[in-house]
Amino acid sequence: MADQYAQSGEAVPASESPEIPETPGIPAIPAIRWDEPPEGPVVVLLDQTRLPGEESELVCTDPPALVQAIRTLAVRGAPLLGITGAYGVALAAARGFDVDEAADALAGARPTAVNLAYGARRAQTAYREALAGGADERRAARAVLAAARAVHAEDAEASGRMAVHGLALLDELMPGGGHRVLTHCNTGALVSGGEGTAFAVALAAHREGRLRRLWVDETRPLLQGARLTAYEAARNGMPYTLLTDNAAGSLFAAGEVDAVLIGADRIAADGSVANKVGSYPLAVLARYHHVPFIVVAPVTTVDPETPDGAAIEVEQRAGHEVTEVTVPFVSMAGSEAGGGISVAPLGTQAYNPAFDVTPPELVTAVVTEEGVVSPVTAEGLAELCARSRQVTIS
Numbered sequence: 001m002a003d004q005y006a007q008s009g010e011a012v013p014a015s016e017s018p019e020i021p022e023t024p025g026i027p028a029i030p031a032i033r034w035d036e037p038p039e040g041p042v043v044v045l046l047d048q049t050r051l052p053g054e055e056s057e058l059v060c061t062d063p064p065a066l067v068q069a070i071r072t073l074a075v076r077g078a079p080l081l082g083i084t085g086a087y088g089v090a091l092a093a094a095r096g097f098d099v100d101e102a103a104d105a106l107a108g109a110r111p112t113a114v115n116l117a118y119g120a121r122r123a124q125t126a127y128r129e130a131l132a133g134g135a136d137e138r139r140a141a142r143a144v145l146a147a148a149r150a151v152h153a154e155d156a157e158a159s160g161r162m163a164v165h166g167l168a169l170l171d172e173l174m175p176g177g178g179h180r181v182l183t184h185c186n187t188g189a190l191v192s193g194g195e196g197t198a199f200a201v202a203l204a205a206h207r208e209g210r211l212r213r214l215w216v217d218e219t220r221p222l223l224q225g226a227r228l229t230a231y232e233a234a235r236n237g238m239p240y241t242l243l244t245d246n247a248a249g250s251l252f253a254a255g256e257v258d259a260v261l262i263g264a265d266r267i268a269a270d271g272s273v274a275n276k277v278g279s280y281p282l283a284v285l286a287r288y289h290h291v292p293f294i295v296v297a298p299v300t301t302v303d304p305e306t307p308d309g310a311a312i313e314v315e316q317r318a319g320h321e322v323t324e325v326t327v328p329f330v331s332m333a334g335s336e337a338g339g340g341i342s343v344a345p346l347g348t349q350a351y352n353p354a355f356d357v358t359p360p361e362l363v364t365a366v367v368t369e370e371g372v373v374s375p376v377t378a379e380g381l382a383e384l385c386a387r388s389r390q391v392t393i394s
Helices: 002-006 063-071 078-095 099-107 114-132 137-173 198-207 224-235 245-253 279-288 378-387
Strands: 010-013 032-035 042-046 056-060 179-183 211-217 240-243 259-262 266-268 273-276 293-296 355-358 365-368 371-373
Touching (some): 078 114, 114 137, 198 259, 198 293, 211 224, 211 245, 240 245, 245 279, 259 279, 273 279, 279 293
Parallel strands (some): 179 259, 211 240, 259 293
Antiparallel strands (some): 273 355
């Protein structure tokens, strides 16, 4: 694969016929890894735009390639974006790019996801502290890589602890098991250093024989639920059913949903939750039908600097994601898909926010690696953050 490193951001098939791993919950190839071939360090991503039809790796040799991968959703999900931001700064340091410039570019690539900025700034701080302590550029680069690997390892550990706390909460709210859980977007190993956030809770319930059904919202317009969550559920042998986003209401009305489990890209100080667009309508449906609405996210997703939901910057994405249907890997006809198939009249304007914001009064609980906050209040979140392990960044 060495010759593939010549072009930054080039997709490389992971294998001719990828095998399903023996370890449940983990993709055939990791969502992100640091590699050091003779040509120099690289960050290697599992290209999520090509799933589930093709498992291929995207090799990034410079920070701009990582920024592009973030913006095109080749790498996505709040915790994984934090890891990517940290490794991106490490890549800049190792390859002689301007570290501060790289950190700024990475942190701003997707403005709603607070973990991205957290990872980039934490790595940037490690670099600055190493230089201030007398390290040369090479030693400073090693310090940044150590910080990035720490972010990666801490997220993996947090994932396991969230699963434990989340399953305990499900069992408390619904004794006896047989949980029927509705989820939105993708929150598994594809977004995490471990097995995920909300998906990890459902996976823990499955392993304990207490998951009756995982309802998977397709998650329009980019179909992260259909393409990615269903992919992960199938790998784990979970009982799952895919539904169109607008069919969720009929499930609630039929009494087929016991709980909603979602992730988060940013949680404001007051408990407002920004997550993939479509989450807020589920919260409204859950409240009307007296169904718990549970948010699962690491403590790093809580942003004390954002006072409330109105202060969360919501990313607006390109209209063609709505007006066209794009098959990013291979089309049903068998030919390479070079663009989208128009489903709206030419010139149609589209409203395409990537996220929406759910107010805290509609959230039953926030589950983190440090425990559960319920009811969700500013005071409860502040106490949680105060007792968690914090890393100072500047």
